[in-house]
Amino acid sequence: MPSVCFYFQVHQPMRLRHYTVFDSDDRYFDDGKNAAICRKVANKCYLPANRLLLKLIDKHQGRFKVAYSLTGVLLEQLESFSPEVLSTFHALADTGCVEFLAETYYHSLSFLYSRQEFVEQVKKHVNAIEELFGQTPKVFRNTELIYNNDLALLIEAMGCFDAIITEGADHILGMRSPNFVYRPQGCKHLKLLLKNYSLSDDIAFRFSNRHWVEWPLTAAKFEQWVSAVNGNGNVVNLFMDYETLGEHQWEDTGIFDFVKHLPEEVLKNPDNNFKTPSEVVASYDPMDGVDVPHMISWADTERDLSAWLGNPMQSNAIHELYRLEKKVKTVNDERILSDWRKLQVSDHFYYMCTKYFADGDVHKYFNPYDSPYDSYINFMNVLDHLQTRCTTPVVGIDRAGTGSGQTVTPVGMEN
Amino acid sequence: MGLNEEGSGVRVFMLGWEFPPFISGGLGTACYGLTRAMDQLGVKVTFVLPKMVESSYVTHVKLLSPASSTPEETKALSEYELKNVSFKTIASPLQAYATPQSYEERIEDTRRLQHETTERGQAGAEVDRATDYGGDMYREIRRYATMAMDLAKSEQFDVVHAHDWMTYPAGVAVAAMTGKPLVVHVHSTEFDRSGEHVNQVVYDIEREGMERADKVITVSHYTRGLVISRYGVSPEKVEVVYNGVERNGQWSLAQANIRRDEKLVLFLGRITMQKGPEYFLHAAKRVLEVMDDVKFVMAGSGDLMYRSIELAAQLGIGQKVLFTGFLRGDDVRKIYQMADLYVMPSVSEPFGIAPLEALDNDVPVIISKQSGVSEVLKHALKVDFWDVNEMANKIVAVLRHPPLQMTLRNHGNFEVRKLRWKDAAQRCVDVYEQLLVPV
Numbered sequence: 001m002p003s004v005c006f007y008f009q010v011h012q013p014m015r016l017r018h019y020t021v022f023d024s025d026d027r028y029f030d031d032g033k034n035a036a037i038c039r040k041v042a043n044k045c046y047l048p049a050n051r052l053l054l055k056l057i058d059k060h061q062g063r064f065k066v067a068y069s070l071t072g073v074l075l076e077q078l079e080s081f082s083p084e085v086l087s088t089f090h091a092l093a094d095t096g097c098v099e100f101l102a103e104t105y106y107h108s109l110s111f112l113y114s115r116q117e118f119v120e121q122v123k124k125h126v127n128a129i130e131e132l133f134g135q136t137p138k139v140f141r142n143t144e145l146i147y148n149n150d151l152a153l154l155i156e157a158m159g160c161f162d163a164i165i166t167e168g169a170d171h172i173l174g175m176r177s178p179n180f181v182y183r184p185q186g187c188k189h190l191k192l193l194l195k196n197y198s199l200s201d202d203i204a205f206r207f208s209n210r211h212w213v214e215w216p217l218t219a220a221k222f223e224q225w226v227s228a229v230n231g232n233g234n235v236v237n238l239f240m241d242y243e244t245l246g247e248h249q250w251e252d253t254g255i256f257d258f259v260k261h262l263p264e265e266v267l268k269n270p271d272n273n274f275k276t277p278s279e280v281v282a283s284y285d286p287m288d289g290v291d292v293p294h295m296i297s298w299a300d301t302e303r304d305l306s307a308w309l310g311n312p313m314q315s316n317a318i319h320e321l322y323r324l325e326k327k328v329k330t331v332n333d334e335r336i337l338s339d340w341r342k343l344q345v346s347d348h349f350y351y352m353c354t355k356y357f358a359d360g361d362v363h364k365y366f367n368p369y370d371s372p373y374d375s376y377i378n379f380m381n382v383l384d385h386l387q388t389r390c391t392t393p394v395v396g397i398d399r400a401g402t403g404s405g406q407t408v409t410p411v412g413m414e415n
Numbered sequence: 416m417g418l419n420e421e422g423s424g425v426r427v428f429m430l431g432w433e434f435p436p437f438i439s440g441g442l443g444t445a446c447y448g449l450t451r452a453m454d455q456l457g458v459k460v461t462f463v464l465p466k467m468v469e470s471s472y473v474t475h476v477k478l479l480s481p482a483s484s485t486p487e488e489t490k491a492l493s494e495y496e497l498k499n500v501s502f503k504t505i506a507s508p509l510q511a512y513a514t515p516q517s518y519e520e521r522i523e524d525t526r527r528l529q530h531e532t533t534e535r536g537q538a539g540a541e542v543d544r545a546t547d548y549g550g551d552m553y554r555e556i557r558r559y560a561t562m563a564m565d566l567a568k569s570e571q572f573d574v575v576h577a578h579d580w581m582t583y584p585a586g587v588a589v590a591a592m593t594g595k596p597l598v599v600h601v602h603s604t605e606f607d608r609s610g611e612h613v614n615q616v617v618y619d620i621e622r623e624g625m626e627r628a629d630k631v632i633t634v635s636h637y638t639r640g641l642v643i644s645r646y647g648v649s650p651e652k653v654e655v656v657y658n659g660v661e662r663n664g665q666w667s668l669a670q671a672n673i674r675r676d677e678k679l680v681l682f683l684g685r686i687t688m689q690k691g692p693e694y695f696l697h698a699a700k701r702v703l704e705v706m707d708d709v710k711f712v713m714a715g716s717g718d719l720m721y722r723s724i725e726l727a728a729q730l731g732i733g734q735k736v737l738f739t740g741f742l743r744g745d746d747v748r749k750i751y752q753m754a755d756l757y758v759m760p761s762v763s764e765p766f767g768i769a770p771l772e773a774l775d776n777d778v779p780v781i782i783s784k785q786s787g788v789s790e791v792l793k794h795a796l797k798v799d800f801w802d803v804n805e806m807a808n809k810i811v812a813v814l815r816h817p818p819l820q821m822t823l824r825n826h827g828n829f830e831v832r833k834l835r836w837k838d839a840a841q842r843c844v845d846v847y848e849q850l851l852v853p854v
Contacts, residue, residue, distance in 0.1 A: 020808035021705055312818035354794075354826055373796055376819055377812040 002179065002229040003275040003283070004266055005193070007067040007141070007165065008242035010046070011107050012038055012074050013347035015368050019381045026389065028339060028382045033368070035081040042082040045246035050088035052245075052256055056263050057097045064263040065097040065274045068242070069141050072105030072125050073345055075132065086132075093133040099276035100129045102137035102161065108344035109308060111142060111151055112295075113322040119158065121341070126160070139277040141165040143346050145195065145239070145298040146305065149291065152184030152192065161190065163281045165239065167298040168194035172290055179233025183286035185293075191281050192290055195239040195298065199225060204240040208253035216254070219261035227269050234284045235275065239298075300355070308349040313376040318349055320383055327390040336389055343383065351375035425847050426459040428572040428589060430563065430582035432511040433464070434502075438743070440685055441768040442511045442602050445634070445658050446578055452659070452840035454497040461570050463563060463585075466504035503570075505562045509555060509581055512685065515614070517718075518552040553616055560585040564592050574598060574847045580605070580617060583624025596629040596850040598843075600656075604641050607763040608689050622646050630846050632656050634766035635787020654846050657791050659836030660771035678709045678814045681754040681778070683747070684761075684769055686717035691760035691783065691800045693719075693726055698760070700730045701807030702814075709735065709814060714750055716741040751776035755820065756813045760800045761786050770795065774831040779823035781809050791834060794826035 015037075017030035056064050070089070078086045092098045104110055105125035110118040122140070129137050140161045142151060147166035155164050168178030178194040202222070206212045214221070226236050241248065249255040266272045275283065299307045309315050321343055328340045352372045369375040429450065433443030446462075453460055508522060563585035576598045577586030583599055590597035605618045625631050625646050631653045633639040639655050642648050680699070684690045692713065699711045713723060713736060720738065727736040742750060751757075757773035757780045764786035771788065773780050774795075782789050783800040796809045813820055 020804060021811045022701070022804060022808065312821050313816075316816065316818035354822060370797070371793070373794075373819065373823060376816070376822075377796075377809060380812065380816055380819075381808070 002226055002233055002271070003235045003273050003280060004226060005067070005235050005237045005275050005277055005280050006065070007069065007101065007237070007239045007277060008244075009069050009141075009240070010074055010242040011071040012041065012077055013107070013345045014073055014077065014342050016348070016378055016382055019378055019385070021381050021384070023381065024385065026335075026339065026385070028386075029342070034077060038077045038081040041243060041247055042078075042085045044251070045243050046078075046082070046085045047088065048251070048256065049242065049245040049259075050085065050092060052260060054088065054091055054095070056260065057092075057095045060263050060267065062095075062097055063267055063274060065099075065276045065279070067099040067101055067139075067276050068092075069101040069103050070129075071103065071107040072121075072128055073107060073342065075128060090133065093135060097276075099139070099278055100133055100135055100137055101165070101277065102126050102129065102140045104143055106341045106344045107143050107346055108341070109143060109146070109318065109346050109349070110322075110344060111146065111154075112305075112309075113318065114325055115154065117322075117325060117344075118154075122158070136160075139163045139165060139193070139281065144308075146295060147292060147297070148295050149185045149293060152187050152190055152292075156184075156187045156190040163191040163193055163277060165193045165237075165277065166195070166292075167296055167303055168197055168237070169296050169303045171303075172292050172296060176288065176290075177233050178237065179229050179235055180287040181234065181280065181284040182288055182290045185289050185291040191286055193235075193237055193277055193280060194290075195237050197298070199236060200238045200240050203238065203255075203258075204244045204248065207244075207249050207255060207258070217258065219258055219265040222258075222262060223265035223269065223272075226266060227272060230271055235280050237280075306355060307353050308346055311352070311354050311372075313354075313372070314349050314352045317352065317376060317379050317383070320380075324383075324387060324390060327387075331390050333389075336386070339386055343379070343386070348375070348379055352379070424457075424459075425574060425844060425851070426572040427453070427461070427847070428567060428570060428575045428595070429460050429462045430575070430577040430585050430589075431462055431464055432578060432582075434462075439510075439741075440512055441658075441766065442579060444661075444768050445602055445766075448659055448661055448836040449840055449843065450500055451497060452836035453843070454499045455837065456840050456844060457499060458840070458844060459572075460497075460500045461503060461572060462500055463503045463505060463566060465507035465509040465559065467506070467508045503566055505559060505566065507555060507559050507562070509552075509559055511579075513552065513581070514608075515552045515616075518555070553620075556581055556584055556620070560588040564588050567593060573851060576600060576843070576847075577624065578602060580621045580624065583620055587624060587627045590627070596847075597627060598630045598632060598846060598850070599624045599628040600632045600634075600843075601625070601638055601642055601765065602634055603689075603765045604638065604645070606641055606645055607638075607765055608687075610688065610762065628652070629850050630654060632843065632846060634658055635790050637785070637787045637790065638765040654842070656839050656842040656846070657787075657834065658766050658768050658771070659834050659839045660768065660775055660831055661836065676708060678706075678755045679753050680709060680711045680810055680814070681714065681750060681757045681773075682712065682760075683714045683742070683750065683757065683773075684759065686713060686715050686720040686723055688719060689762055689764070690715075690717070691762045692723045694760040694762075694800050694803055694806065695758055696723060696726050696730060696732070696736065697803040698758070698806035698810060699727075699736060700732050701803060702810050703732055703735055706811060706814065711736045712739060712750065712754070713737070714739045714742045714747075747772075748776065751778050754778045756781065756810060758806070758810065759783060759786065759788075760798075760806065762800050764788065771831050771834060774824075774827040777824050777828055779813055779820055779827060781806065781813070792827070792830060794823055794830050796823070 014029050015033055016028055053066060102122060102125055104121040106121055108121060110121055126137055138161055140155050145167045152164055155161050178196045182192040184190055184192045207217055209215060229236055245255055295305050296303050297305060328336055351367050351369050352375050354372045431446035434447055438444055450460055450462055567589045573595060575586050575590045575595050577583050578600045579602050586597050586599060605613050605621055625648045631642055631648055633642055633653060633655055636655055639653050642653055643650050682695045686692045702709060724738055727733045751773060757778045759767055759770050759782045761767060761783045767786045767788035770780040770782050781796040781798060784797050785800055789797050798806045798809060
């Protein structure tokens, strides 16, 4: 009885403008570029995909369901640059077939650097979703599906979530299948949903690849793969970036057609159905405990943190950023706090990745900079300036002063 | 014809420039690196270069080449243990990087010197040897071509390979006489050296050389573009062969950590229009507005050296800029060891070997986007040469943020190891073989 559980990640970073060491204003973000990209992606993906899913939900009378995680920085940009996308999300929320997940409002790596900041951002995001869609998120996903045991424990301790989502990485599962609900190591109530990366990536990455033996992928073929899970799994978790529909896989690849026919194909088999993550959690008991002592993510083949923290520039930039937390929060200025938090968006660190730079691949596609070095320089100039804004009105201008070192150790277990 | 352990069997009549320790710039470095690597590939090379008979003369611009060497120094040429290379010199005052003006001044100096010696000493037999060199530079270039033809008569070779414009007429002449295919190797063009103030005669010589050549090798796609658009050479005739870098073997990290409190930003190269010294100085000025503990070193000589000294003074940063004059050998290595950053703000740079050497010496680099080397280096900071603000921005970032320096250095050093003269030599051999395979 496999249930198909779709969750789409929807996010757009706020890109920085070119900011040199000689700049001294506090306009850090490139509104023009951000607006243009937001509108472009809205037209290619968000609008057509939302409309299609609305139609499908309507057509299948409540039997087709999906979930979204919309980042706070995306919501802010949609509000300013593409309000019509927001209204289609409202319409989706009104169908009752759409679940919204919780994450850090700023799509940040804060869990690794400051538990306090992490919890504040999660709460901020939950509030935003409640306010916009009248729905309280019960399932949590962390930025880039970054996960370990400690995260699950913290999420359980927050007391407001039923489940958490992460990558169904081979090295945490061993021979086990991602198609069951699990229990995070050490948790009592919280359940764990794992991405079926093989079937998810068939859609997200391989769909348009003509060298792939399964090309072209049809809804009927995909239904067979889903149905094959029957007898050895309860749920097929298809987690991917929403931009897969129309932006990563362009319309002319047939991706919308594929999605359009998928529900009817899947539902042809009476054993199959669609469930939202919360319904999956309510329907199935955990099969087993899963122990994840080390950090994992859904990125690259390594499934680790190296895309954000793999070189000295990245770790320096992020350490310096979180070192500022105390000062930023002491100054108590909403604008400074908001700028500081927007600098936490994980994409800023992704742009600094040198891992595949020489080969120029997927990393490059999403990168507004010519090189990881340019992105680091730009980020550090902005951060330097933000720092001067924190120190000017309050006591002590010395940089080495407050909080040096103790907030910056990643992944220490506090309480 | 394939390459095997015994070598390719190709024999090359190579018209080149400068061999160590007399290297005055990238052209000499390239000829040396390429020829040495060809030797290792088993390619037989007859390396022909100009050598001035007179050795005791003075010039304004002190360029070091075989031409200006003492007889003992010249001996060094044969001591490179290149078993497949034979050196032939042609008596001539031609030098790498000479211009018609500098050439004239130099001949003038030689004459004066000879005149003085003759006045002091015994007059007579040795009168005015300089006049043997056919007057102006262009005539000397033609004379050089004739001498090369004479030399070629007694040599066995399959291909003629000429490096940069002064040797093109010689290459054309030798190829015409022997019916062997001609390859001209473009290390720079008149547009790189003179901007839009092109010397028509030089341009014509370059153009004729490229036209008559069977293949044109350029050191970058940047230069290939110039050769096609400015010289009208048909694209299928032009091949890109990137330069390599000579690994300096015995490097010790301990030497690198010289402790001192001032940062050092290095410009190393000829101080000429092409190299963009004024952009370096304007950027230095901007850097000093936000940082204090920095010194800028301009290592090299050239026709804009005095103007650059004046400009530094004018900008009010004279005390922060050091001019070392032309450096060589150990001094170059020493200055690299002291440097935190190397900047190459070239206005037009066909390739640019110096940044590779800097990286090889663990110095991160900022290079102008208007350079061939920026095609091959990913792990370098890049700026438009005119954008002094951005140049300064990047200089400050490297000096302020050790993690940036570290990442650039580690990746850059790794990257530069992949650029080997051996590959460049092999690419040249491939080009020869295209010409030698009967169609």
